Amino acid sequence: MKTHVKALVVGGGAVGTSIAYHLAKAGWDDVMLLERDELTSGSTWHAAGLLPYFNMSYASSHIHDYSIKFYKTLEAETGLNPGFSVVGNLRMAQSQARMDEYMLYATTAETVDIPYEWMTPDQIRERWPLVRTEDLVGAIFHPTDGYINPADVTMAMAKGARQRGVAIERRWQVDGYHWTGDHWDVTCTKMIEKGGNLIPSDEQIVIHAEHVVTATGNHAQRTAKMLGIKTPAIPVEHQFIVTEPDPALVAWRKENGEHPVLRDVDARWYVREERGGWILGPYEDGAPSRFRYGVPDSFRADLFPLNLERIEQEYMDFIHRIPSTENVGLKDDFNGPICYTPDGNPLIGPAPGLRNMWLAEGFSFGITAGGGAGYYLAQMMVEGEAEIDMASLDPKRYGDWMTSEYATVKNEETYPFLLKLHWPDEERPAARPLRTSPAYDRQAKRGAQFGQVNGWERPNYFGPLDAPQDYDEKTNSFRRGGWWQHAVDEAKAIREGVGLIDATAFTKHIVKGPGAEAFLDWFTTNKLPKVGRINLTYALTSAGTTRTEYTIVRLRDDEFYLVSAGAWTEYDSDYLRKAIEDKEAEFGRIEVQNVTTQWGVFAIAGPKARDVLKSVICDPDPETALSNKRFPWLSARQIELGMCPVNAIRVAYTGELGWELHHPIEMQNYLFDLLEKAGADHGMKLVGARAQNWLRQEKSYRAFGTELGRDATPLEADLPRFVDLSKDFHGKAAMEKIGIRSTCVTLLIDGPEDADPWGREALYDLAGTRVGRLTSGGYSVAFGKSIGMGYVKPGGNAVGTKLQVKMFDKLWPAEIVEDSPYDPANATIRVDG
Template identity: 80%
Template sequence: MKTNVKALVIGGGAVGTSIAYHLARAGWSDVMLVERDELTSGSTWHAAGLLPLFNMSYATSHIHDYSVKFYKTLEEETGLNAGFAVVGNLRMAQTQARMDEYQLYASTAESVGVPYEFLTPDQIKERWPLVRTDDLEGALFHPTDGYINPADVTMAMAKGARQRGVMIERKWQADGFEWKGDHWDVTLTKMVEKGGNLVPSDEQIIISAEHVVTASGNHAQRTARMLGIKMPAIPVEHQFIVTEPDPALVDYRKTHGEHPVLRDADAKWYVREERGGWILGPYELNAPARFAYGVPDSFRADLFPLDLERIEEEYMSMIHRIPTSETVGLKDDFNGPICYTPDGNPLVGPAPGLRNMWLAEGFSFGITAAGGTGYYLAQMMVEGEAEIDMASLDPKRYGEEWMTTDYAVKKNEECYEHVFILHHPDEEREAARPLRTGPAYDRQKALGAQFGCVSGFERPNYYGPKDAPANFDHDARSFRRGDWWQYAVNEAKAIREGVGLIDATAFAKHVVTGPGATAFLDQFTCNKLPKVGRINLTYALTGAGTTRTEYTIVRLSEDEYYLVSAGAWAAYDRDYLQKSIEDFMAQGGAYVALQDVTTQWGVFAIAGPKTRLVLNELVRDGDPETVLSNKRFPWLSMRNIELGMCPVRAIRVAYTGELGWELHHPIEMQNYLWDQLMAAGEKHGLKPVGARAQNWLRQEKSYRAFGNELGRDATPLEADLPRFVDLSKDFHGKAAMEETGIRAKCVTLLIDGPEDADPWGREALYDGETKVGRLTSGGYSVAFGKSIGMGYVTPDLAVPGTKLKVRMQGALWDAEITEDSPYDPKNEVIRKDG
């Protein structure tokens, strides 16, 4: 057994074997995979093998699409039939809301290139007469997917990996990881059979690996403890049942091909054909999480006791939808662990705080995602970055300072039961909330705030009625303009016409200081560094030249910088900063210190033409008429001021594009400052404003958002931000950025859409019949009285005045590319003097 390898993959399920295969295919010749038991002995063996293509996540959609295409090539390469039945997938809808959801799915699929068609109830009945359709609105059919045999596809990938030189070793358990500065020493223990159990022997070996990938499935918590990290990958029970042959189905098959996979999302189940019978897989309420602290040694390819009463409702609804199944007996049943994460997306990417340690954990749809995960993770490891933006799957989206075992258990159970719940783009799930709250939370709640959750923080999305019932926001959601929409409109108008107050406390905030701080940040970011007391917007790039992180940098002194970035990415940004600082110092750079001060500073953003009138009521360090003037406090500058008794680090910048300031304040004084601002603003009509209105307003200014327009699949130049890139200096990723060129370009569009809907930022863009791009953001513009969006198109079309079409609610609507910053393009409003 070899003891020195380039990459060691831990876990022999579908995900692990795919990663090993793709690393070898990408050119790494020294790859080893170890499995503590037999290949497929984890969740792979009892998976139903479904391959659902559609997903709201752009990255996950690409991963699933790659898997489906890849699995179809395995037999030719390996000689092993992966058991892929391309029977199609029929997603049925009982309500118009569900059809609206499918329309959004479909538009996302178009941007990826996944085929589909919509069917009426009559068309469904004509093709598949066993399905009851009288209470359906319609269905979405995607013909290129179906189901696969999980064991067969895993074995085919394993054979393909071996053919490419991968070493696969079974019955070896990873029992320790030690970083040696340039490689990992991984302690493996030989596992042996004893009394039907698998137990460790006295035989151990140490494997030295430059890179390690963990794909340990249900054993993720054990892996996390050994690595000294946290990850919210915890299994949940999943039951499915197999029926005896259905005579009607057997008769149908005499003259027809295999039945497609059926999904009745409103009934919370999937059904597929199995040897003349049916497999029913429900996603019911109250399925419990298991193995929160690790898998017992006695648990191998085992199952849990059944709880059929828990799925009785779903079973009866299958009989309703497929009436011929009523008299069919049950042949087999399963209840096994399937790993989940709080948002249902896996954890794929670098482990927090560790070097050359890669996670591929938390796969609730592991068979579907295995192929694509191996492909894109191999790109990240071998080439430094994937061709798609994988940030939405990054393990650091759950910060270790707030993600706990109880949190993961509650959220994973909730995620399981939400598999078939309507996935509104504005959905906010309630489990484990509120968790992280700013001091002003109760005051905001009393004013009708309806909260969203960002990095565990509660943040107002909009302010509804003060006496709103507990389920107000839930009932207000829609794929169109829900009942929340008018509240957001009023808030956006308040900022454009008067003055609004936004709680931005969730912003990530870091201090970089020390004798090497300036030199470090100069090569770490692509823009000029600001002078003392000034600010700059800038970007840290990946090695591929794409955008890794967006920062607002405030220079507090010669060697002290205050960095503000997106609230949803605090742990992600901190990890990258820390590792980059370590690299800088290891290469001879002077000392740099990093401090995460996110929870020490609250942030209120106040904006609108009446902003100075409100702040002048509270300024205590000079003549109110001059303290906030352009002369003393110009745009893109910072000053320490006093508002009443509260010291404030005031930054003259506004994400809404209006005259405004960000008021960074000691978190313990937040309630005092909130009360002072609300009292001072009362006679000026100050209105509390939520994140949705802010999102609309920033699109009117063409302000790019990280995770939307900005990401690891586009350079700052492709984002059309040359003004924030200083090509006269050297910085990380510069050469790759210039070599990449302009593959697509970010634009802002005004859209003449339907009267009752706006884009969400997932829609495909067309030039005639040709797909030319996709939206990355969407919403409503109060300045122009129509829908607005931002997105990427081919460079030749990125010209103001270009007429395009955007897919919304199944139809193509007129859209026109506008100039950058269509509202106040010369920034006269934001620079307005007082």
């Protein structure tokens, strides 16, 4: 058995074997996989093996697409049949809202070249007469997916990995990880079987690994504790039942071949054929989490007792949809643990705070995602970055504030939500409120409807006073929901008067010390600002793509205040700290502090913003204190608003005259009351994140996680003014080598009267050829129509170019407009007074 390897993969399920296979295929010739029991003995063995394409995430769509295509190649390579039945997948809809969801998904699917077909109830009944259709609106059909045998596909990947030189060792349990400074020492114990249980033997070895990947499935909590990190990956019970043969199905198959997988998502179940009968898998309410603190040593390939009462409604709905099953008996049942995360997406990428430690945990669709997860994680490890932006799946999207109780509550919520309607603006209620700024209660009493970002409660919009928090169709829709008019009014308030936005969730760091200036000059793309000034800039990946967007305020010669997106605090902090560790010996001592929770932020913006602040600023000459001469655009000053000291930054994400007011968080309620009272004389309105998102698109302000990400460079985002090519910076050579593969543009869209794009839609030219995709979308109060931002192919980005946007299965006219179509000269933002 090897004791020195380049990469050690821990976990022998579908995900772990895929990672080992793809690392070897990518050129790493010294890879080992360890499994504490037998291959497939975790959740893989009791998985139903479905391979659904359907996913609202752009990154996950790529992962699922790769898996489905890859699995079809395994038999030719390995000689092992993975048991892939390409029978298709029919996803039915009982409502127009569900069809709207499918149409939003479909336009995203087109950007990944995923094939699909629309079907009417009559077409379904004609093609698959066992299905009752009178209460259906329609369906989407994926002809190229189906289901696979989980054990067989895992064994095929394992054989392919061995053929490429991977060593696979079973019955070895990892009991400790130690980072030496240049490699991991991994302590492993040989497991032996005794009385049906696996127990540790006295045999131990230490494996020296340059890289480690954990794909430990249900054991993720144990893994996290050994690594000294936190993870939200906690299993939830998933049960499915197998029926006796259905005579009607057996008869139908004799003439027609195998039946497709069926999903009645409004009834929250799936079914597929199984030896003449059916496998029914429900996603019911009340499924409990398991193994909150770790899997018991006695639990192997075990199951839990079936709870038929919990799935009674789903079972009755199954009989309703396929009437021939009413008198079919039950043959078998399964109730096993499957790992979940609070948002239902896996954790793929570098572990927080650790070097060369990679996580592949929390897969609720491990079979579907296994192939693609291995492929794209191997790209990150071998090449430094994946070809798609994997940030949405990064393990660091959950910070240290996350606890096992939070993960448990959210994962139990996520499970039944799997097949519920997923509005693009959905906000789920479990475990909330949790992280709140001091002004939370005040804003709630003003009608704030909150969203959650990185655990923070942040107003999305302000509705009727004392309205309860709504998380359903009363306010949400795939079209213009009940919140839409409120957001319109808030956006107009900023364009025409003044609005106040709570931006406390912003990520904030202090970087200071003798080496701070040289480090940040190397770490970011733009020139560093002078003392009292600010700059927008980017930190790049080693592959030259955009890793983080920063607003940098220079407080002193050797002290800088960095502001970045609120959703990415741990993500940004980890990257920043690791970069400092790497370069401190070269540049000199550098201190970094995450001060996110120490400073609250209010953004005040609009033509009357200066008037509001004039009335409360403490200054010998309040009339000139906020003038262009004393407080110019893109500058920062220490001011006093009443009794509150404020680090004020003259910048506004909305593109109007405005300031960000960074204040001691313990004084937030005082400052809120002060500004609210002063703003009353000027009609100031409280404004939420949705209106702000629309307004920033009118200014073509790119946002991290949409226009900005690890699959595009700042130059492709058309931001050369923030890239100083005269200096050297991290990722510069790689960025220049990439060139321009696509270009970010802003479009005005003549879309449906009752809907706006969400930023997931495909873009076509007038000839019907797909030329790009939207990354953001919304409504423009300045132009009275829909607006969007996105990427198009090189040469197709000229202002005035006519395009079409795919929405609700139709193409709608759009036109590329100049950057910052609202106030392109920035006259309003620089206005004096």
